[in-house]
Amino acid sequence: MSDQQHLDHEALTELRDVMEDEFNILINTFLQDADERLRQLSEAARAEDADSFRKVAHSFKGSCINIGAPILAECCFAAEQAGREDNLSQSGQQVAAIEEELATVSEQLRRYVRE
Amino acid sequence: MTTDAAFGNGPLRILIAEDNHSDRMILHAILTRQGHEVVMATDGMEAVEAFHREAPQMVLLDAMMPRMDGLEAAREIKAAAGEQLVPIIFLTSLSDPESLASCLEVGGDDFLSKPYNRVILRAKINAFRRMRELHQSLQNERDRTHQRNEQMLHEQEMARRVFDNIAHRGCLGAENIRYEASPMSIFNGDVLFASPKPSGGVHLFVGDFTGHGLPAAIGAVPLAEIFYGMTAKGFAISDILREMNRKMQAILPTGVFCCAAMVDLNLKSGHAEVWNGGLPSGYLLRHDGSRDELRSRHLPLGILPADRFSAACERHAMEVGEHLLLCSDGVMESVNREGEMFGEDRILEVLAGGGTPSDVFERLRGAVRSFAEGVGSEDDITILDVAMAEESLLEAVEPEVLPDTGAGPLDWEMTYELRNETLARFNPVPLLLHICMDVPGLRLFSGELYTIITELFNNALEHGVLRLPSSLKDSPAGFSRYYSERERLLGEIRHGAVSIRLEHRPDPQRRGGRLLIRVEDSGDGFSGEALSQSLAHNGLSGRGLALVRQLCNNVRLCGKGNCIEAEFVWHAGRGESRSGVSEEGNSHE
Numbered sequence: 001m002s003d004q005q006h007l008d009h010e011a012l013t014e015l016r017d018v019m020e021d022e023f024n025i026l027i028n029t030f031l032q033d034a035d036e037r038l039r040q041l042s043e044a045a046r047a048e049d050a051d052s053f054r055k056v057a058h059s060f061k062g063s064c065i066n067i068g069a070p071i072l073a074e075c076c077f078a079a080e081q082a083g084r085e086d087n088l089s090q091s092g093q094q095v096a097a098i099e100e101e102l103a104t105v106s107e108q109l110r111r112y113v114r115e
Numbered sequence: 116m117t118t119d120a121a122f123g124n125g126p127l128r129i130l131i132a133e134d135n136h137s138d139r140m141i142l143h144a145i146l147t148r149q150g151h152e153v154v155m156a157t158d159g160m161e162a163v164e165a166f167h168r169e170a171p172q173m174v175l176l177d178a179m180m181p182r183m184d185g186l187e188a189a190r191e192i193k194a195a196a197g198e199q200l201v202p203i204i205f206l207t208s209l210s211d212p213e214s215l216a217s218c219l220e221v222g223g224d225d226f227l228s229k230p231y232n233r234v235i236l237r238a239k240i241n242a243f244r245r246m247r248e249l250h251q252s253l254q255n256e257r258d259r260t261h262q263r264n265e266q267m268l269h270e271q272e273m274a275r276r277v278f279d280n281i282a283h284r285g286c287l288g289a290e291n292i293r294y295e296a297s298p299m300s301i302f303n304g305d306v307l308f309a310s311p312k313p314s315g316g317v318h319l320f321v322g323d324f325t326g327h328g329l330p331a332a333i334g335a336v337p338l339a340e341i342f343y344g345m346t347a348k349g350f351a352i353s354d355i356l357r358e359m360n361r362k363m364q365a366i367l368p369t370g371v372f373c374c375a376a377m378v379d380l381n382l383k384s385g386h387a388e389v390w391n392g393g394l395p396s397g398y399l400l401r402h403d404g405s406r407d408e409l410r411s412r413h414l415p416l417g418i419l420p421a422d423r424f425s426a427a428c429e430r431h432a433m434e435v436g437e438h439l440l441l442c443s444d445g446v447m448e449s450v451n452r453e454g455e456m457f458g459e460d461r462i463l464e465v466l467a468g469g470g471t472p473s474d475v476f477e478r479l480r481g482a483v484r485s486f487a488e489g490v491g492s493e494d495d496i497t498i499l500d501v502a503m504a505e506e507s508l509l510e511a512v513e514p515e516v517l518p519d520t521g522a523g524p525l526d527w528e529m530t531y532e533l534r535n536e537t538l539a540r541f542n543p544v545p546l547l548l549h550i551c552m553d554v555p556g557l558r559l560f561s562g563e564l565y566t567i568i569t570e571l572f573n574n575a576l577e578h579g580v581l582r583l584p585s586s587l588k589d590s591p592a593g594f595s596r597y598y599s600e601r602e603r604l605l606g607e608i609r610h611g612a613v614s615i616r617l618e619h620r621p622d623p624q625r626r627g628g629r630l631l632i633r634v635e636d637s638g639d640g641f642s643g644e645a646l647s648q649s650l651a652h653n654g655l656s657g658r659g660l661a662l663v664r665q666l667c668n669n670v671r672l673c674g675k676g677n678c679i680e681a682e683f684v685w686h687a688g689r690g691e692s693r694s695g696v697s698e699e700g701n702s703h704e
Contacts, residue, residue: 011230018233019144026144030137058179062208063135065229 006104011068012112027113030067031106034060038099041079045091053091054083060098067109072101127244128152130171132162132188133206134180138229142175142206145233149240159183163191166201173243175227177206178218186221193222200250202243206231271302274332282339285310286317291504293476296497304331304373305443305497308339310346313548313565315506316382318346318355321394321499322375322416323443334373334417337362348552349565350545352379352388353426356416360424363417372417376409376441379428382506387439388428392416395459397441399431400472407431409441433503438472440479445495449487457486476500523553525628528618538576538613539605544569547615551630554619556687563666564630564683570663571634571679572613577601579636579677580611612637627686633678640676 016023037060044053061076079094129151133139139155146153154169156162160183162176174192178185189203202224207215215226225239278301287294287309296307304324311317320342324331338359345355356377363373374393381387391397393415399407413425433439442462449457465479476498483496529550533543547568552558577583581604587597616633660679664670669682 015141018141018148020148022140022144026137026140029140033136055179055181058208059135062177062229063137065208066135066138066141066231068230 006069006071006101007108007112008068008070015066015068024113027067027109030063031109033063034102034106038095038102041095041098044083045088045095048088050083050086050088052083053088054080057083069101069105069109072098072105075101126150126152127173127240128154128169128171129240130154130156130162130165130169130174132156132159132165132175132180132185133177134158135177138177138206138231141231145231145236149233149237151240159185159188162188163195166192166195172201172247173240174201174203175206176203176223178214186217189218189221189223198254200247202246204239204243271329274329275301278332278336278339281336282306282308282343285343289317290508291502292317292319293500294498295476295480297495300495300497301332301335302328303445303495304335305445305495306335306338307497307499308342309501310343312346312379313349313562314569315562317378317380317501318342318352319378319380319441319499319501320375321377321441321443321497322373323394323445323497324373325371330371334363334367334371337366338373338416345545347561348545349548349561349569351542352377352390352428354542354545356390356426357421357424360416360419360426361421364420367417372415374411374415374444376411378439378441378501380433380439380501380503382504382508385434385503386430386432387503388430389439390426390428395442395444395447395462397439398466399433400438400440400466400475402434402437402472404469406466409439435503435505436472438475438500438502440475441499442479443495443497445497446479446483449483449496450490451486451488452490457483461486473502523555525554525619525621525625528616530614530616532612532614534612535610536608538580538611539608543615544572547617551617551619554628554630556627557619557630557685560683560685567632567663567666567681567683568615570660571632571681572615574660574679575613575634575636575638575677579638579640580608580613581605582638610637622686627684630683630685631680632683633673633680635674635678638677640674640678 015026019026037056040056041053041060044050044056057076057079061073061080064070064073064076075094075098079091079098082088082090082094129146131139131142131146131153132155133142134157139157143153143155154165154171156165158180162174162180162185163183165171166174174189176185176189176192180188185205189205192201192203203222204225204227205218205223206227206229207218208229218226224243227236227239285308286292287307289309289311292309294307296305297303300307304326306320306322306324308320308322309317320338322335322338324334341359341362342355345358350358359373359375367373372393376389376391376394376397378390379388387399389397389409390413391409391411392413393411396411397409399409401407409429409431412427412429447457447459447462451457461482462479465482466475468478470478480496480498483498487496531543531547533541544565548561548565551564552561557564578585581601583597583601583604587593587600614635616631616635618631618633619628620631621628660670663679663681666683667681668684669680671680672678673680
């Protein structure tokens, strides 16, 4: 049940159709980039750089929407909003939430790819 | 998927600028599978570089990118594209209206929101492809129109040069003539001619064809040829007008005609013959500040068939320094910024504004120019102003000399006889002069020959055939009675003949020749004493034959006195001409 919430299977099916034999490469690329985004977010939070925090979160959100990870996109959007409002007081929790959701998405995507 | 390439006009080259690796991969996959060629960039700076390098036809641009963001990149790409339509679609997950609006402000054409959807993307690309094609065809059309316009101007320039070669001669540069005409006025349908007559004096012509452009200009060429050709051959104003009307009627399509006014300015007798067909009223400006209106009394040239056309002119006496002013309707129809027309009232205001007759031209021209300033209608204005002047003024004007072909006849003779009613209806002088002008080199003497042949013919007709006593012409009152009597007798003429014999012999060195002109009439003749009296006569009546005697080497009476023979010896090149054709020979009055 929780699978449905973490991954948009309809979107993934569409993507598989579009990407054909490059689908696996796409998922791997997303996951590698996601780790990099997460690292950049932690860095921006530590440096209290709200603008950078906002930009990374925005870009991360975009790729989450495209790949079909709606909850992760929601988490990114919350971080983006905080950055825009120049309020990084919750940034630690926000990064933690993204990290946790990414772990779930990552685990499920790997399983999806193997299927 | 390959069908996409066939749909529309084949594949496009599309630039994708997106900093997310995975998003870029998705777009790349969608577009390449739809048959397009894809160029990739990872930030704004790369996007601008790729645009210059690859010249893509469409751009998909992420709004938020490192180094240079999408907004700045869009601005630079639109600037670099110039007149080309390169649609920019913003890739966005932005949602606030202000951000979206700023994407459009920098030149974005549309948005594509995440997640990317291949159906929507294909529809958008096809829509923009159609827009590009429309834009391209509009631009091609505009370029073609521009090109055609350039070509038309070039052709007009050429046509004007051809026309100038026909019409530049003449005496528009004479001291007593001023005019205003745009260099391209022929394409507004306006024409302006002036030419000295072989008998002295000037013919002037202002014409205004209906319409604009080439159709309006095309009739000007034959008109100029008739005007200059017939004037040089000594035809009268009425003959020229009739021929112009005949020609215009024959060649111009229905609805195209030429409003015109023609003036025969006779400097010797100080009067102007004026014909006005459809042109706005001209004006004679008097020394005392009054003016005579030269109203249109006829239909324009090219409307009436020959048998209904009237070449009747109005005759006005003019003193030296009095002016005659003609203009095309471009003057009255000049429009100012408020859309008002200059109109007849403003012309009359200028005429009534005081000053001397010679000021009026400049004042009218100035008034129309400042009235129409900034509107650009000045090009349509044609004004002609001519002053009555001393006869000597025209001596400064070089007579137009048509080049000799050099192949004309040198040794010939002919006899031409007019009989009965034809005497009243036909003036043989232009025809005979035309024949003489074919002798190479003789063209330079057309003025003298015109006078000699005219005087001898009139003498034979008036005294020989009509039996008019020349003593009538001794007083000004008698002079006009003489001419009314002449008209009456001509109308009644049933029998009679005038025979003209021309004989030309070249001199042995071919440097000139001898023209014998013998005019014989069917009258009773008159005695040798009468002739010598007539030749010696200093009054008005004897003027004609005395002039012939001055111009010719030898004039003698033959037969029973009904025949005069005149011998004209000429030498090639005017500078070496006989001393007999001297200053005092011409200025006999």
